[in-house]
Amino acid sequence: MGDTEEQTPQSAHKRCTIVVPCYNEAHRLPSEKFIEFVHEGRDIDFLFVNDGSTDNTLELLERLRRVCGPAVGVLDKRRNGGKAEAVRDGMVRAIELGRSGFVGFWDADLATPLSAISSLCQELIDEPRLQMVFGSRVRLLGRHVQRRAIRHYLGRVFATVVSLVLRLPIYDTQCGAKIFRVSPQLSQVLRRPFISRWVFDVEILARFIALNHGDTHLLHDSIFEYPLERWEDVAGSKVKPGDFVLAFVDTFRIYSKYLR
């Protein structure tokens, strides 16, 4: 796997840039929580990607940038291109900026609280062999993982199918809280647009596997699924029931393109 030394200066090693894709989030984005978090002063920057929103999302993000200063950036895409492209654009930009040794993405609704960012980063700091840490919604006792039953069971079915397709026993593919170590291999994975709209998380994994010539063992040792302390379904999801079917279609397309 890639070596971060050649891409980021020493001071940036523990910094993390989080990309937040935003499409019509003016009424949902909890900006006060972001402001409070940034003002606590951590090694964490945010890059919000406005994806052709038709509401006041851009104004809201510009205000966040003014209030928060250099820890917040805004990438404004005029035309809506979907979450996958917004995340990819944002992560490529974050890597180019060279401020951080880690880059990731986080859902704007804060279904996963911001406090989990440091926990995920800590795993990457403690374990140099890890290339990526994924938030995982596991309903363990003592945790607060509240998810609608239908979404939970559909998610279980989907993750099981993906595990078989990728030959990688992943528990939760679709949690919108994922952080990667900056490396030449990550840049390569993000180089081209994704073919899937919603299951680009699966496509990222498939691209890593393809780069390793189909060998999942290396990947197996470089991913850590982090069981989140807290995750709450937030109303206002833009995912429609038909997207579940599309997710399977996209998974098959991913298999055909990268893994067959």
Ligand SMILES: Nc1nc2c(ncn2[C@@H]2O[C@H](COP(=O)(O)OP(=O)(O)O)[C@@H](O)[C@H]2O)c(=O)[nH]1
């Ligand atoms: N860039 C972009 N982001 C989107 C789009 N649709 C949803 N998102 C973002 O994806 C994240 C998760 O969206 P959400 O609707 O809560 O999906 P769910 O939690 O999986 O049901 C949020 O940050 C949304 O703003 C889109 O068309 N483009």
Ligand SMILES: [Mg+2]
């Ligand atoms: Mg959500």
